[in-house]
Amino acid sequence: xxxxxxxxxxVFPLPxxxxxxxLLAIGGDLRPERLLLAYSMGIFPWFDEDSPIIWWSLxxxxxxxxxxxxxxxxxxxxxxxxxxxxxxxEEFGQVIAACADSKRQHHDGTWIDSRMVKAYKAxxxxxxxxxxxVWKENQLVGGLYGVSLGRIFFGESMxxxxxxxSKVALWHLVERLREWDFRLIDAQQDTAHLRSLGAETxxxxxxxxxxxxxxxxxxxxxNWSQ
Numbered sequence: 001x002x003x004x005x006x007x008x009x010x011v012f013p014l015p016x017x018x019x020x021x022x023l024l025a026i027g028g029d030l031r032p033e034r035l036l037l038a039y040s041m042g043i044f045p046w047f048d049e050d051s052p053i054i055w056w057s058l059x060x061x062x063x064x065x066x067x068x069x070x071x072x073x074x075x076x077x078x079x080x081x082x083x084x085x086x087x088x089x090e091e092f093g094q095v096i097a098a099c100a101d102s103k104r105q106h107h108d109g110t111w112i113d114s115r116m117v118k119a120y121k122a123x124x125x126x127x128x129x130x131x132x133x134v135w136k137e138n139q140l141v142g143g144l145y146g147v148s149l150g151r152i153f154f155g156e157s158m159x160x161x162x163x164x165x166s167k168v169a170l171w172h173l174v175e176r177l178r179e180w181d182f183r184l185i186d187a188q189q190d191t192a193h194l195r196s197l198g199a200e201t202x203x204x205x206x207x208x209x210x211x212x213x214x215x216x217x218x219x220x221x222x223n224w225s226q
């Protein structure tokens with residue numbers, strides 16, 4: 001199959017036209033309108049700082065169903081300890097910067113370069129991108145961010161500076177999503193760490209059906225700390 005070259009026109013090829021590894025298209029831009037269209041079609045950007053913008057639609061797809069989050073004994077103890085304070089959407093900029101720094105240090109996954117930071121900050125300002133912050137003694141020690149559409153959350157990245165902090169962020173996110181009857185969290189990339197937390201792979205066809213159902217609900221926009 002061909003890899004599609006995007007222009008300034010706000011269009012994407014169908015996800016099922018992606019290459020076997022999930023590569024679908026190259027180019028375009030990261031304006032909010034394009035990102036929202038991409039996510040609504042099961043497509044996401046993933047590239048490094050020396051590359052053009054690259055778009056993917058994976059098959060199979062790693063997802064986490066909220067009711068299947070695995071909580072270890074050590075995490076339960078951490079949650080009961082009260083050592084952490086957790087907030088939503090208070091410091092989105094700090095969280096994405098910390099995620100970008102964490103990726104660079106550990107060379108794990110995509111680079112979150114200045115283009116990505118600018119784009120997701122714009123989505124946050126528009127009420128679609130959200131962060132979870134984990135604090136210890138008023139220091140940001142962990143967190144995550146992602147995009148919400150309908151009743152699906154597209155997880156983008158997480159970080160931790162002390163043990164279990166990112167897992168605490170995920171637990172609080174899952175609790176919030178359960179309250180709002182979200183269908184699933186899109187984890188995108190298949191990693192052993194995410195599988196250890198309960199994530200599993202489903203086919204692109206199954207993912208697209210979950211996405212279709214999730215998008216029938218109104219998006220909960222705005223600041224989730226309210």
